Amino acid sequence: xxxxxxxxxxxxxxxxxxxxxxxxxxxxxxxxxxxxxxxxxxxxxxxxxxxxxxxxxxxxxxxxxxxxxxxxxxxxxxxxxxxxxxxxxxxxxxxxxxxxxxxxxxxxxxxxxxxxxxxxxxxxxxxxxxxxxxxxxxxxxxxxxxxxxxxxxxxxxxxxxxxxxxxxxxxxxxxxxxxxxxxxxxxxxxxxxxxxxxxxxxxxxxxxxxxxxxxxxxxxxxxxxxxxxxxxxxxxxxxxxxxxxxxxxxxxxxxxxxxxxxxxxxxxxxxxxxxxxxxxxxxxxxxxxxxxxxxxxxxxxx
Amino acid sequence: xxxxxxxxxxxxxxxxxxxxxxxxxxxxxxxxxxxxxxxxxxxxxxxxxxxxxxxxxxxxxxxxxxxxxxxxxxxxxxxxxxxxxxxxxxxxxxxxxxxxxxxxxxxxxxxxxxxxxxxxxxxxxxxxxxxxxxxxxxxxxxxxxxxxxxxxxxxxxxxxxxxxxxxxxxxxxxxxxxxxxxxxxxx
Numbered sequence: 001x002x003x004x005x006x007x008x009x010x011x012x013x014x015x016x017x018x019x020x021x022x023x024x025x026x027x028x029x030x031x032x033x034x035x036x037x038x039x040x041x042x043x044x045x046x047x048x049x050x051x052x053x054x055x056x057x058x059x060x061x062x063x064x065x066x067x068x069x070x071x072x073x074x075x076x077x078x079x080x081x082x083x084x085x086x087x088x089x090x091x092x093x094x095x096x097x098x099x100x101x102x103x104x105x106x107x108x109x110x111x112x113x114x115x116x117x118x119x120x121x122x123x124x125x126x127x128x129x130x131x132x133x134x135x136x137x138x139x140x141x142x143x144x145x146x147x148x149x150x151x152x153x154x155x156x157x158x159x160x161x162x163x164x165x166x167x168x169x170x171x172x173x174x175x176x177x178x179x180x181x182x183x184x185x186x187x188x189x190x191x192x193x194x195x196x197x198x199x200x201x202x203x204x205x206x207x208x209x210x211x212x213x214x215x216x217x218x219x220x221x222x223x224x225x226x227x228x229x230x231x232x233x234x235x236x237x238x239x240x241x242x243x244x245x246x247x248x249x250x251x252x253x254x255x256x257x258x259x260x261x262x263x264x265x266x267x268x269x270x271x272x273x274x275x276x277x278x279x280x281x282x283x284x285x286x287x288x289x290x291x292x293x294x295x296x297x298x299x300x301x302x
Numbered sequence: 303x304x305x306x307x308x309x310x311x312x313x314x315x316x317x318x319x320x321x322x323x324x325x326x327x328x329x330x331x332x333x334x335x336x337x338x339x340x341x342x343x344x345x346x347x348x349x350x351x352x353x354x355x356x357x358x359x360x361x362x363x364x365x366x367x368x369x370x371x372x373x374x375x376x377x378x379x380x381x382x383x384x385x386x387x388x389x390x391x392x393x394x395x396x397x398x399x400x401x402x403x404x405x406x407x408x409x410x411x412x413x414x415x416x417x418x419x420x421x422x423x424x425x426x427x428x429x430x431x432x433x434x435x436x437x438x439x440x441x442x443x444x445x446x447x448x449x450x451x452x453x454x455x456x457x458x459x460x461x462x463x464x465x466x467x468x469x470x471x472x473x474x475x476x477x478x479x480x481x482x483x484x485x486x487x488x489x
Contacts, residue, residue, distance in 0.1 A: 042336045042358075083307050084337070086329025170335040171355070178332075197334055215333050225333045251359060 005294045008123065009282045013076060015122045016096060016278075019115055020074040025098060028073050030061030038200055039243045039255035044082040046091070051256070054080040057275055058097050059200065060261045063229065066101050066271050067264040074098035076278060087290045088221065091299060094278040101269045104202075104228040105212045108274045109189055112216055112224060113143055116187065123285055131287035133182065135219030141186040145214075148190050155180035164194060182220030190215045199239045201227035202270075216276075218284050226274030233265040304362040306339045314346070314365040317354075321346040321365035321418045346416075347399070347423045365418065369426070372415045374407045382407060384415055384422070393422040400424075405460035406431045406478050427478040432487055433457055434473050441466040451483075 021027065037045050037056045045053035055061075058077050065073055079095045100107055116139040120128060130137040152160040156176040163169045181188050191214040195203055198211035212228035230236050237257070244254045282294040292298050304315060313324040326342035339356040346367070372384040372393070380397040382404065393415060397404055403413075403425050414426040438454035451463035456474070464483045468474060473487040 040334065042331070042334065084329065084331060086331070089329055089331060170330075170332055170338055173332045173335065174330045174338060199334075222333055 005286050006296060008286050009294055011123050012119060012282050012285055015119055019118050020098060025072040025074045026070060028065060028075050030058050036256040036258040038258060039240050041243050041246045046080040046082050056081050057095065059273060060258045062097060062099055063268060064261055064264055066099055067267045071101040090291055096276045096278050097273060099271055099273040101271045103272045105214055105226055105272050108226040108272050109214060130218050130284035132219030132221045132284055133289055135182050136185060137187060137218045138185055139187060143186055144184060144188040145191055146188060147192045151177050151190055160194060178220040181217045188217045198227055199243055200230055202230045221280060223280050224274055224276035229271045229273055231265055231268040233262050236265055237262055304364055306356050306358055306360055309339050309341060314367060315362040316365045321367060368417045369414045370417060371412055374409060374411045374413060395422045402481060403427055405458055408433060408458055429479060430475050430484060431478055432473050432475055435468060435470055438468060438470055
């Protein structure tokens with residue numbers, strides 16, 4: 001069984017790579033070991049060398065490539081997030097990220113549709129759909145876009161801002177919203193997140209409480225997170241410092257700031273970037289329910 | 303102390319003073335959100351199931367449980383007394399805690415007693431026990447009713463279905479996992 005999954009995994013990665021090459025994206029490699037990640041309240045990097053860390057995402061280095069003039073770049077790489085392990089999580093996992101200069105998050109949503117349709121045609125020609133738990137998801141049926149607030153109101157009869165204030169956001173999202181999304185037979189984008197949930201995203205024009213961020217769900221499984229990039233270094237530094245204040249309040253270690261990134265951010269054109277979990281993409285293609293089934297070895301097997 | 307990072311299937315922890323066994327566990331973390339640790343746990347004393355969700359920073363007291371070989375001594379009312387043959391230490395368990403195990407308790411039977419601190423919270427029996435039939439109806443030869451079993455009472459008071467040829471006073475083997483008749487002890 002695992003042999004079939006590994007064959008499918010190799011195929012999905014090859015087809016994904018071809019997809020971006022054919023569309024004129026430059027495949028890049030950036031260092032895995034870096035002095036600072038973008039600090040996140042709930043993501044803990046794996047520390048290795050004294051004061052250096054394994055990347056939690058290649059975003060910092062990839063955005064610096066946008067600053068130096070690259071317009072369309074992608075990367076398939078490994079990321080590490082400390083102590084994340086469950087049926088959908090591995091502490092070390094494989095991430096696909098791509099970035100587009102002179103675009104916003106709308107362009108990335110179109111990319112997602114084309115990529116998943118291309119993978120289905122090429123890797124799943126007979127089956128023709130993705131699957132997770134009991135859901136079958138057809139990437140050729142019309143994709144849904146629902147604002148996060150609308151999803152909270154419609155499926156949870158709750159206001160997302162209210163849930164955030166009361167510390168119920170994660171609980172409602174995972175126990176009410178995600179199961180409701182599992183009922184869709186097409187992929188669903190949740191769009192427009194409260195700014196506090198999007199530390200590196202640009203806010204919507206004329207509404208600084210909402211950020212241009214989206215999450216892609218298939219069968220209730222979160223597959224990708226994309227946004228229009230914030231390129232205001234002052235605002236970005238404020239948000240990073242706010243994140244660190246929140247970490248300290250919660251008894252977490254303060255994280256170092258990526259200074260060279262902050263120093264070049266002003267030169268970054270209006271851009272959009274997205275991270276998609278390759279392991280989860282393979283889970284959906286294989287129709288399996290645990291991440292263990294799509295990797296060569298789990299940490300427990302090492 | 304355990305932290306949320308130690309949670310996994312099979313972990314035993316103390317909750318509200320009772321020992322619990324983690325029977326299902328998943329790590330849930332929505333994008334950029336806080337991690338949730340979802341567990342399903344079984345109370346090791348009364349067997350009830352409980353769903354609990356934890357967040358980073360929470361900690362748990364390990365439940366230390368010990369299994370000891372003890373001999374069943376006697377019953378007084380609803381209370382059953384067992385003794386450790388090495389230390390002569392005695393523990394008492396209530397009928398409710400023993401559940402179906404009480405059906406097979408014959409004096410001097412060796413069982414594994416699960417101890418939570420000083421308190422006995424359950425026993426494991428041998429898979430098979432031998433018990434003598436104290437009452438059963440005579441099998442009428444030529445009975446055409448089609449019944450291929452009949453009720454029988456054994457020396458612990460337990461009633462089960464046995465084949466028609468079993469007679470009063472016979473020793474039979476009972477499978478304690480199913481509560482069913484297994485075979486007849488010849489001799």
